[in-house]
Amino acid sequence: xxxxxxxxxxxxxxxxxxxxxxxxxxxxxxxxxxxxxxxxxxxxxxxxxxxxxxxxxxxxxxxxxxxxxxxxxxxxxxxxxxxxxxxxxxxxxxxxxxxxxxxxxxxxxxxxxxxxxxxxxxxxxxxxxxxxxxxxxxxxxxxxxxxxxxxxxxxxxxxxxxxxxxxxxxxxxxxxxxxxxxxxxxxxxxxxxxxxxxxxxxxxxxxxxxxxxxxxxxxxxxxxxxxxxxxxxxxxxxxxxxxxxxxxxxxxxxxxxxxxxxxxxxxxxxxxxxxxxxxxxxxxxxxxxxxxxxxxxxxxxxxxxxxxxxxxxxxxxxxxxx
Amino acid sequence: xxxxxxxxxxxxxxxxxxxxxxxxxxxxxxxxxxxxxxxxxxxxxxxxxxxxxxxxxxxxxxxxxxxxxxxxxxxxxxxxxxxxxxxxxxxxxxxxxxxxxxxxxxxxxxxxxxxxxxxxxxxxxxxxxxxxxxxxxxxxxxxxxxxxxxxxxxxxxxxxxxxxxxxxxxxxxxxxxxxxxxxxxxxxxxxxxxxxxxxxxxxxxxxxxxxxxxxxxxxxxxxxxxxxxxxxxxxxxxxxxxxxxxxxxxxxxxxxxxxxxxxxxxxxxxxxxxxxxxxxxxxxxxxxxxxxxxxxxxxxxxxxxxxxxxxxxxxxxxxxxx
Numbered sequence: 001x002x003x004x005x006x007x008x009x010x011x012x013x014x015x016x017x018x019x020x021x022x023x024x025x026x027x028x029x030x031x032x033x034x035x036x037x038x039x040x041x042x043x044x045x046x047x048x049x050x051x052x053x054x055x056x057x058x059x060x061x062x063x064x065x066x067x068x069x070x071x072x073x074x075x076x077x078x079x080x081x082x083x084x085x086x087x088x089x090x091x092x093x094x095x096x097x098x099x100x101x102x103x104x105x106x107x108x109x110x111x112x113x114x115x116x117x118x119x120x121x122x123x124x125x126x127x128x129x130x131x132x133x134x135x136x137x138x139x140x141x142x143x144x145x146x147x148x149x150x151x152x153x154x155x156x157x158x159x160x161x162x163x164x165x166x167x168x169x170x171x172x173x174x175x176x177x178x179x180x181x182x183x184x185x186x187x188x189x190x191x192x193x194x195x196x197x198x199x200x201x202x203x204x205x206x207x208x209x210x211x212x213x214x215x216x217x218x219x220x221x222x223x224x225x226x227x228x229x230x231x232x233x234x235x236x237x238x239x240x241x242x243x244x245x246x247x248x249x250x251x252x253x254x255x256x257x258x259x260x261x262x263x264x265x266x267x268x269x270x271x272x273x274x275x276x277x278x279x280x281x282x283x284x285x286x287x288x289x290x291x292x293x294x295x296x297x298x299x300x301x302x303x304x305x306x307x308x309x310x311x312x313x314x315x316x317x318x319x320x321x322x
Numbered sequence: 323x324x325x326x327x328x329x330x331x332x333x334x335x336x337x338x339x340x341x342x343x344x345x346x347x348x349x350x351x352x353x354x355x356x357x358x359x360x361x362x363x364x365x366x367x368x369x370x371x372x373x374x375x376x377x378x379x380x381x382x383x384x385x386x387x388x389x390x391x392x393x394x395x396x397x398x399x400x401x402x403x404x405x406x407x408x409x410x411x412x413x414x415x416x417x418x419x420x421x422x423x424x425x426x427x428x429x430x431x432x433x434x435x436x437x438x439x440x441x442x443x444x445x446x447x448x449x450x451x452x453x454x455x456x457x458x459x460x461x462x463x464x465x466x467x468x469x470x471x472x473x474x475x476x477x478x479x480x481x482x483x484x485x486x487x488x489x490x491x492x493x494x495x496x497x498x499x500x501x502x503x504x505x506x507x508x509x510x511x512x513x514x515x516x517x518x519x520x521x522x523x524x525x526x527x528x529x530x531x532x533x534x535x536x537x538x539x540x541x542x543x544x545x546x547x548x549x550x551x552x553x554x555x556x557x558x559x560x561x562x563x564x565x566x567x568x569x570x571x572x573x574x575x576x577x578x579x580x581x582x583x584x585x586x587x588x589x590x591x592x593x594x595x596x597x598x599x600x601x602x603x604x605x606x607x608x609x610x611x612x613x614x615x616x617x618x619x620x621x622x623x624x625x626x627x628x629x630x631x632x633x634x635x636x637x638x639x640x641x642x643x644x
Contacts, residue, residue, distance in 0.1 A: 041430035042364040042437060072396050078427035085452040092434035093427075101423045105400035105415075108363035112414035115364060130407040 001321055004029045004200035008213025009036075009048040010247055011239050012206035013055035016135070018310020019204075020056065023318070025134025029196040033208070034120065034139045035147040035182055035216030036164045040097055043107040044114055047165075048213070049124055049139060050106055057131040071100035096170040121190055138196060140217045143187035147212055152176035152256065164212060173249035177256045180211055182219040189220045197226040202321040203274075205236035207302065209250040210269045211257060218273070227273035233322035234274040236295075237302060237313065238263045241280040246303065262286060267293035276320055278302060278313065323643055326351045326522035330535025331358075331370040332569055333561050334528035335377035338457070340632020341526075342378065345640070347456025351518040355530070356442065356461045357469040357504055357538030358486045362419055365429040366436055369487075370535070371446055371461060372428055379453040393422035418492040443512055460518060462539050465509035469534055474498035474578065486534060495571035499578045502533055504541040511542045519548040524643040525596075527558035529624065531572040532591045533579060540595070549595035555644040556596040558617075559624060559635065560585045563602040568625065584608060589615035598642055600624060600635065 003023060005016060007030050016030060033048045054060045054068055061069040082093040099107065106127060113123040119142040128137045147164040151157050153176045167173060197203060208214055218224050227234050243262050245251040251261040259265040263279040263286045270277060271294035279286060280302040290297035304310040325345060327338060329352050338352060352374060359368045376382045376390055383391045404415040421429065428449060435445040441464040450459045469486040473479050475498045489495060519525060530536055540546050549556050565584050567573040573583040581587040585601040585608045592599060593616035601608060602624040612619035626632040 040434075042366070042433035044364070072394060072423065074394050074423035075397065075426040075430070078424035079430060081452045082427060082431035082449070085448050086431075086435070087440075087448070090435065090438060090440075092438060093431045094434075101394065101396035102400035104397040104426065105404060108397070108401060109404035109408075109415045111364035112362075112416075113408070113412065116412060116414060118409075118412075126407050126409070127404070130403045 001201045001318065002027050002029070002199060003202055003204060003318070004031060004196045005204045005206050006208075006214055006217055007032045007048065007052060007206045008208025009033070009051040010055075011208045012048075012213070013052045014304040014310055015204070015206045015237065015313065016052060016056060018304060018312075019314040019317075020135065021311040022314050028135040029138060029200065030135055031138050031140050031193050031196060031217065032124075033213050033216050034141060035145050035184075036168070036212075037146065038097075038163060038165045040094060040099070042111065043099075043104075044111045045097075045099075045107050046110065046120070046124075046139070049127070049137065050103070052137065053106075053127055053131055053133065056133050056135070059131070067100050068102050071102055073098065073100055075099065075101050075104060094170075097165060121192060136196075138190065138193050140193055140223070141184075141187045141189050141220060143184070145182065145184045145187040145216065145220070147216055148181050148183055149177050149212075150179035150181075152178040168249075173252075177253055180215065180253075180257065182216045184220060187220060189217075189222055194222055194226055197223070198230070201233065202318060203227065203230065203234045204317045205234065205270060205274055207237040207239040207246075209239060209245070209248055209253070210266055211250065211253050224273055230322070231273060232275050233320055235276040235278060235298075235317050235320040236266070236270040236274040237278045237317070238266045238280070238283070240266050241302060242282040263297075264289040264293060267295045267297075271295050278316055323523045323640065324349050324351070324521060325524055325526060325640070326353060326518045327526045327528050328530075328536055328539055329354045329370065329374060329528045330530025331355070331373040332377075333530045334370075334535070335374045336626040336632055337526070337528045337559065337635065338374060338378060340626060340634075341636040341639075342457065343633040344636050350457040351460060351522065352457055353460050353462050353515050353518060353539065354446075355535050355538050356463060357467050357506075358490070358534075359468070360419075360485060360487045362416060362421070364433065365421075365426075366433045367419075367421075367429055368432065368442070368446075368461070371449070371459065372425070374459065375428075375449055375453055375455065378455050378457070381453070389422050390424050393424055395420065395422055397421065397423050397426060416492075419487060443514060458518075460512065460515050462515055462545075463506075463509045463511050463542060465506070467504065467506045467509040467538065467542070469538055470503050470505055471499050471534075472501035472503075474500040490571075495574075499575055502537065502575075502579065504538045506542060509542060511539075511544055516544055516548055519545070520552070523555065524640060525549065525552065525556045526639045527556065527592060527596055529559040529561040529568075531561060531567070531570055531575070532588055533572065533575050546595055552644070553595060554597045555642055557598040557600060557620075557639050557642040558588070558592040558596040559600045559639070560588045560602070560605070562588050563624060564604040585619075586611040586615060589617045589619075593617050600638055
């Protein structure tokens with residue numbers, strides 16, 4: 001049985017970890033968001049790809065909750081000297097995006113290979129091999145593609161459109177959002193991604209932010225069509241539990257964009273492309289509303305900070321294989 | 323009195339340190355070689371600019387003899403993982419060029435500013451300000467410009483042309499050289515450099531490698547002409563002491579390229595553009611040969627590892643002011 005998982009970052013990484021406890025890694029394909037990718041200091045940075053790589057490699061600092069275990073931050077500390085002298089208007093030496101010293105090696109390798117003409121798909125496979133990951137990691141596209149967020153509120157930047165990293169990291173997702181769009185020009189999913197969506201026995205939409213993690217994937221031509229064509233064996237996991245996001249700003253963002261921040265709101269977003277929604281036990285009373293939105297509702301523990309929950313969640317999803 | 327110094331890396335940095343002991347920093351302009359500059363991991367690296375910056379800032383590790391004090395190497399250590407998986411023929415993840423974690427901040431800033439459209443001259447001034455250096459630091463050109471070395475010997479790469487960093491760092495300058503050339507296409511010195519050569523009361527050619535450090539400067543259009551026009555107030559310091567280079571491969575390289583590895587050989591190279599050569603006391607018996615080559619010969623201690631020698635050497639050079 002082959003499984004394809006549509007992925008953002010942290011939530012998807014945790015789900016994949018559980019999935020790899022119950023199936024052979026070689027049967028798993030992760031299709032990963034690249035619309036948060038950015039270039040800083042000349043380096044090509046792919047946050048979601050790296051979060052998944054490091055998590056599955058068991059290399060993350062679980063106590064701190066982010067970054068690599070044993071990480072140091074000496075390069076960033078030294079950058080402060082330059083942030084003080086940059087001319088007005090310059091975005092050089094951004095110290096708000098913290099890159100650990102050993103994490104830098106990944107960006108160095110990716111940047112050098114892309115400069116040599118390798119595709120992001122090729123580089124990602126090489127990075128996965130370097131960490132001995134057995135699953136197939138596919139960036140959703142090899143093309144340039146990014147999420148742009150329009151800021152609301154009454155701050156200095158209200159009304160302006162910024163990149164996702166500006167919103168998420170620099171502004172610590174503390175500013176309301178009035179719009180999200182994906183700038184993709186001619187970007188298209190790779191053939192490998194479309195084949196993985198077509199060929200898998202089951203497609204799982206990981207518990208990632210439906211707007212800014214799964215949204216960009218669905219904005220690319222052909223992705224929604226591929227899901228619709230096999231909707232009966234597509235299952236989504238709600239990233240909203242008890243009306244709140246486990247991590248990140250998904251709940252606020254849904255509200256700001258006019259979507260109810262609940263599993264029912266999530267069902268409304270996913271009903272066109274998935275036949276079932278997995279919701280946490282705390283949301284059992286939303287079952288009728290989810291089904292009214294057009295999805296089967298599966299109630300099971302989804303909070304993967306407890307051991308075994310990810311594996312059980314994965315088993316639940318595998319039941320939707322055609 | 324204004325002083326302009328033509329500079330490579332380490333030898334020039336030590337001379338400048340001595341010079342700044344005896345004159346106001348604001349009267350000093352360093353014109354610095356950029357033909358060893360390279361791009362690694364997407365980062366713009368300027369070894370001679372950084373050696374001078376760090377040395378003058380007192381930030382170098384004098385015990386180790388290179389790099390920043392308190393430096394760590396965690397990014398490079400982590401890069402080894404990727405060097406193992408890169409495809410055959412790929413030059414990604416070069417671990418032979420060791421970049422310290424705090425040193426990286428300088429490359430990050432330079433790269434980001436150049437990407438924003440700043441000139442290398444502007445960025446260099448900003449970096450000098452960040453380190454509170456009072457002198458004016460000028461890259462010799464803002465254009466792309468590099469040293470290429472043809473390898474001799476009987477190794478695998480014999481006969482091939484490589485970049486200076488390949489020769490100097492990757493091959494640890496352990497391979498004979500049969501030719502050196504400067505690929506500069508349309509590169510030209512900046513107006514600031516030409517003005518600094520014209521306006522200074524004295525121009526000093528620092529004790530840097532005459533072939534690969536001072537050579538590239540002289541290969542740019544207008545530099546030799548500017549020196550010839552004021553030859554009487556141009557003084558060079560021999561980097562060769564007792565027939566050997568104090569640091570680096572200058573002695574072997576001179577021999578390989580058919581130049582006698584002695585102060586007399588150096589005099590032959592500099593006589594067209596400088597009226598005097600400062601040689602170390604151990605080379606006092608070369609005085610007649612240097613003068614026969616067409617230069618005044620000044621004998622004085624030049625080995626700057628001892629305190630006070632650099633300052634005294636600077637005073638000697640200032641005597642040639644017009």
